[in-house]
Amino acid sequence: AQSVAQPEDQVNVAEGNPLTVKCTYSVSGNPYLFWYVQYPNRGLQFLLKYITGDNLVKGSYGFEAEFNKSQTSFHLKKPSALVSDSALYFCAVRGPYTGTASKLTFGTGTRLQVTL
Amino acid sequence: ETGVTQTPRHLVMGMTNKKSLKCEQHLGHNAMYWYKQSAKKPLELMFVYNFKEQTENNSVPSRFSPECPNSSHLFLHLHTLQPEDSALYLCASSQDVLAVYNEQFFGPGTRLTVL
Numbered sequence: 001a002q003s004v005a006q007p008e009d010q011v012n013v014a015e016g017n018p019l020t021v022k023c024t025y026s027v028s029g030n031p032y033l034f035w036y037v038q039y040p041n042r043g044l045q046f047l048l049k050y051i052t053g054d055n056l057v058k059g060s061y062g063f064e065a066e067f068n069k070s071q072t073s074f075h076l077k078k079p080s081a082l083v084s085d086s087a088l089y090f091c092a093v094r095g096p097y098t099g100t101a102s103k104l105t106f107g108t109g110t111r112l113q114v115t116l
Numbered sequence: 117e118t119g120v121t122q123t124p125r126h127l128v129m130g131m132t133n134k135k136s137l138k139c140e141q142h143l144g145h146n147a148m149y150w151y152k153q154s155a156k157k158p159l160e161l162m163f164v165y166n167f168k169e170q171t172e173n174n175s176v177p178s179r180f181s182p183e184c185p186n187s188s189h190l191f192l193h194l195h196t197l198q199p200e201d202s203a204l205y206l207c208a209s210s211q212d213v214l215a216v217y218n219e220q221f222f223g224p225g226t227r228l229t230v231l
Contacts, residue, residue: 004158032217043120043206043222044159051217090159094216103172104220106159 002027004093006107013081013114021076021110023091031093033074034104035065038088047089050074061085081114088112118142120223122207128229129197137192137226139207147213148190149220150182153204165190166213197230204228 003026013019025031032051036044048059055067065076074091091107120141129135141148150162164172165184179201181193190207204227208220 034219036222041224041227043122043224044208044220046219046221049217049219096216103161108156108158 002093002095002103002105004091004105004107006089006091006110008110009108010111010113013112015083015114015116016080019078019081019085019112019114021089021091021112023074023076023107024072025074025091025093026072027093027095029096031074031095033065033067034092034094035059035063035074035076036090036092036106038090038109040087044090047076081112083114083116086112086114120207120209120221122205122223122226124226125224126227126229128231129194130231131197131199133197134193134195136194137205137207137228139190139192139223141188141190141207141209141221141223143209143221145209145211145221146187147210148184148187149208149210150190150192151206151208153206153225159206163192164213171213194228197228199230202228202230 005024034049035047038044048057050057050067058064063078088109088111090109092104094104123138147166149164152160161174162176163182168184179196183191204225206225207223210220211218
């Protein structure tokens with residue numbers, strides 16, 4: 001069975017500092033990895049995904065994520081945090097197509113709080 | 117209107133009521149999903165439709181009944197719910213269920229409270 005772990009319920013960072021939101025996964029075969037963000041009273045918004053190729057993936061709003069196969073991780077990063085980045089972040093994984101479609105499995109989410 | 121829309125945005129219902137949630141996607145996608153989001157828990161996939169056909173029912177109680185009349189519309193009919201069913205219900209769509217590398221696009225959700 002596939003799974004996602006987001007070990008931190010909350011990450012606090014000062015505006016202008018770099019941020020990292022951690023994600024590790026477990027899946028059979030090559031993973032498809034996604035990051036979503038959820039602002040208050042809103043649905044999930046797609047940020048970026050890893051399918052294959054370059055381990056560093058760039059996405060919306062200056063976010064990027066690094067795929068590390070040996071550590072089965074896909075940490076979300078941003079060089080300089082903004083107060084407006086404060087939101088709930090979800091990592092998700094999907095396994096390869098094996099004749100039937102695999103589910104998109106989400107982590108429990110990490111709340112990012114950016115302060116002035 | 118673009119993206120994925122959901123109505124109503126908020127719903128309060130008693131345990132004996134019957135109500136329906138509506139989702140519409142304007143992205144030309146063929147797959148639609150219902151998720152339940154509860155506090156401190158991962159998103160729970162409830163139902164999946166691909167080209168109007170249900171492809172997954174994730175052991176959801178029969179008091180939740182989905183309907184997908186076409187690839188653009190998805191409903192969730194609610195009947196005799198329990199207080200523990202109170203949650204944010206999210207609709208999503210994607211190009212195709214089998215295209216596993218495609219991201220899903222989510223609506224804003226319906227905040228459901230069962231009294």
